[in-house]
Amino acid sequence: MELVRTENLCLAFGGIVVADNINFSLQEGERLAVIGANGAGKTTFINIVTGYLRARSGRIFFSGTDVTKMPPRGIVHLGLGRSFQLPQLFLQHTVRQCLELAAVGRIGSLPLLKSLSASVDQSEIDHTLEVTGLAARGEEMASALGEGERKLLDIAMALVLRPKLLIMDEPTSGVASEEKHEIMATIMSALAERKVTSWFVEHDVDVVTRHATRVAAWISGRIAADGKPEQVFADPEIRRQVLGTH
């Protein structure tokens, strides 16, 4: 079924158009890779879809519900997880506590007295630590993690919410290229195991071709090309503008 649909989504900051009348749709089970130069509007689009930014016009649906005016937390409860280009962690908590918080989040904002005794399924957290390869770091402070591990923790927190769709903003940026594949592999297997639809921003063509079933190429606030990786990468315009190769 259809997970995300946007209708005529528009947004501009000052003069710059960051979302130019976007009609976009994402089906359950897809693995979408988003490519495009910096400032093309990839992250902005994610921010709009996840409710962090308000579109000037247009509508957004998530698994059938109109979420145009919903704050992120509302959409999250409908089953949308998100990770960030700069990992958004609780640096003064331990890795496990971060995931525990995510678990609490899934229960939802509790009334005060309930939350005093709210308990969390640790086995779930242990499992998530396993699949994201953070099992060994559970008791470390999040601030002690390396860049790659931070990315993983960022994603692990999203996973604990058991999302239908996980949007990952450059999950491998700032990671040494030899690590990239390994990290992507870990993530994708974790997602596959839970049948989570994925949508990730990625620059590395290899990574994209290896993990994506669909590619959307962004140019200045528009989706310039959308389709199977081989098709999109075949398009010379895309090669020039997005990948900067000939």
Next chain:
Amino acid sequence: MIAGILSLIGAAVCLVLGLVFPWMKVPIIVGLSYGLAALGVAVLMRAGQVSFGHAMYSCVAGYTVAFLSRAYPALDGLLLVLAGIVAALVAGAIIGLFVVRYREIFFGMLNLALSMVLYSVLGKFYEITGGTDGLRLERPPFAGLRLDRPGYETALLVTALLASLALGTLVQRYFGSAAGEALAGIKTNETRLEYLGMSARRILWNGYMISAGLCGLAGALVVLLQGLVTPELGYWVRSGEFVFIAILGGSAHALGAFIGAVVFQVIQLVGTMLLAGTWKMLLGATLIIVILVAPTGITGVLPIKRWSRSRERKLSLQPVTGKS
């Protein structure tokens, strides 16, 4: 657990001191009330927010106590305390709705402004509030007993001690709980909280209520002790003293607020003896030194922090199944 034992010992010491040297009762009760108020401020510090107007909740509670007790002199002291707390909670709930939208300096300043409004209004409407001289109240019955001053003060002392122990434990539990962890999350990353499906404002609002209630209790106790309430109880400098104590003690553990309060009282005692009128100098110096040397406060540098961390985990997030 060590923290718990420490607090019990502390409580016992206070009680003994109060019974052996009657004049000590007043400073001890005042000290405990400062501790409770600072505990309230410390709750917000967990979320990285510092309020420079929380004395207003002491003030709200204090005047509630005074008005009630003047209207119904037979009303029991314990009931008055409760009434005070409730008033502070209600005020906190309403004001909280607005101020939780603000962070850092703006949060601090808005609280400051609100407390100054209250302070000025109380000082102005002489017919109702007694102006800057405030309202006096006769010694009410306490826990059903008609007590003379020594007995009454002992009763207050015991009440203050029990309240401090109970609330200290509760707040410590709260720090360790899901809500408490989320509260601490506000300090580091609100965006993430939002993307975990939680409302930072709602979490902070809960914390704000708790802090208001604690400051209310503190105010009620002081007013019952001195039989007088004045707007000074809500002046920004007093709020500043709450913050001072909370910073001094640190927000790593609930015990911090009370340790801070003890230090504060000692500074005041020593200061007034050595420097007479200029004892606040010592406060200033201490504050600066603490921030330069140990910004996380006493509980931040003492090993007590680690105990509490391991303790929090056990307290709060017990595994439903499997290992921890």
Next chain:
Amino acid sequence: MSKKAPFKVLCSWAAVVVLSACPSLVWAQTGKPATLPLGITTFLTGSASVFGIPGKAAAELWIEEFNAKGGIDGVKLSPRFIDEGLGGDKFLSEYRRVAQDAGEKVMVSAISSGNCNTVAPVAEDLKVLNVMWDCGTEKILEDRRYKYVVRTQANAVTEMVSTVVYLLKTKPDFKTIAVINQDYAWGRDSWEIFRNALLSLKPDTKIVAELFPKFGAVDFSTEITRLQALKPDVILSTSWGGDLDTFARQASQRGLTKQSLLVLPLAESSLERLGTALPDGVIVGARGDHYFLHPETKNDPKHKEFVEKFRAKTGAYPIYPVYHMVAALEGITAGYQSAIKKNNGQWPTTDQVAAEMHNLKFRGLTRPVQMREDGQGLEDQLLGVTKKVSEYPFPVLDKIMIVPASAVTPPIGEKSPEWVKKLKPDLLNNDQFKTFDYGG
């Protein structure tokens, strides 16, 4: 700890019951002490330190001399000063620390009516003699009979009624009056008394404005502009300290003093500071018959000598809080001495001294003060109008009138508000009101 709590409750309540059973922890009196500690509360900080610090200086000066002369029957006084500026709970803590320290002691407290309100019941409960040395509120001693609390100076009623008397005698023909007082109990209560007294003695007076700028205000421009627009014949202000200085200065700078007659019952304490800022003809009071040029006692050696010593110590002429402090100390020591006499030479108990303090005549530096059974001191009132003279860099008081307290103080058992309303105009024809001209 939740397990331990109930047990704690038990023993704590046990403690409560025990303590409430035994009367209260007063210290058994064991004969003559080595020294007699005096817990003196005074403003060392805040705006009221204009009174507090001279008061402290006076106490130090007087006690030093008194001890040099041998103290009370060999017992030396040892003052312990408490800052009223601490305010509220902190002040109370300090007061208790001194008041409940081991051994006999006398408390001399306080300047602020608010603090007097706080300590009076405490002292009574602790059975410690407390001498209120400067606060004005008459309510304390009228609302309740105290065994251990006395006041060695006049109260607001005596002060205000005598001010009304003086005003009506010097300017009988005014129509309108405005008031600008500090916004706290003294400012409000003193106006209440003044207004009622004035209206019962001169019912046709019209009150055109009642302004209560906040206590410690630093600018009265707006109020003064308003008063200029209203043009009242008389402007009353019972303010003191920085507030009074600022108001008086701005008023004379902006010519308000030319337009209306200023009545400043507390201005004696500002005369020297204000210097030439205050024009001639302003009515000034002294909260008692305190004035370093007191027509009857300015040449009295005791008074004269003290004024000189005080100037040498502080560089300023004594103001009324200084006289109040001396009066309090003279009163206490006189109380002890006559109690010792009655006790045929033995050192008296606090109760005996307290009893003495309720019926005693003693003299500070000016006219003697008569203590009444209700613990209220009868202190005559001195007022005058400012006059610039060459001898001093600030105005002196001319057309001085000394009003005997007995004529303007409600009798024991009478409540001031009613009594003031019952005042009759023939009060003004009282022949005891002595008047003196400057240099006369």
Next chain:
Amino acid sequence: MNLDLLPLALADGFSYAGLLFLVALGLTLIFGVMGILNVAHGAMYAFGGYAAASLIQLLMSRGEVPSVVLVLALFAAAIVVGTLLGCLLEIGLLRRVQDKDPVLQLLVTFGAFLILDDVQLLIWGGSPYTASEVTGRLGTIELFGATFTAYQLIFIPVVALCAYGLLQYFLRHTRVGRQVVAVTHNAEVATALGIHAKRIRLVTFIVGAILGALGGALSVPSTSLVPGVGTDMIVLSFSVVATAGLGQITGALIAALMIGMARSLAVYTFPEFEVVVPYLIMVLVLLIRPYGLFTVAQARKI
């Protein structure tokens, strides 16, 4: 109140606003550049005032002094006090907490304030200080049938406006001023551009401190200083700065006028509200515009 009193009220509000603005200006400048909300600013005010009063009394004791000298003495006192305290605080204290969380920085200045407040008590004691001579020299003005002192009605507002103009010129048209602005926008970049951020911060703080001290110095001719003047002044100027929006210079001018006028209108209409007015305005403004009237808030980058 009847309308013919309105001009009187406005005249009062105008002169009151002048002083308020001077103090607020220093506070907001320091925040704009250093991101520090300087509680010790109240101490600058008090020290400036006491110093000016002492200096003038000293001069007066030396026999006849021309009015110009007296007026200059006010400024001299403010500049000396501001520079000394400014250096002391910035170099001795604020530098060490530069990269700490703003609230901690605020608390450090609070500590400094507590100390300075008592130092002032030790130096000048408890009795009121003034320098009313100056006001007397400048004479009075008849306006709408009331007498005003030229000092309050004209001198203070003029000085306030000059201070505003000079500061604007300094920031816009001088090298150091531009550097200050650059540091305000982005200290890192500014440093990268070879601007000596450290020095700029020092300069700014001193200028701010002088403005605070000047506020105090200009208040002594018309008022009496008593212990605790600083304490009230801080919160008052806070409310101006917060109403305007932290770091907003022109905003502070407008906010000061608003509060000044509102206050004096209150004295004529609801005297009871005189004291509450500034804080009421601040609360209302902050509730409607969280970051003050003239600030535009920016979203957090993720």
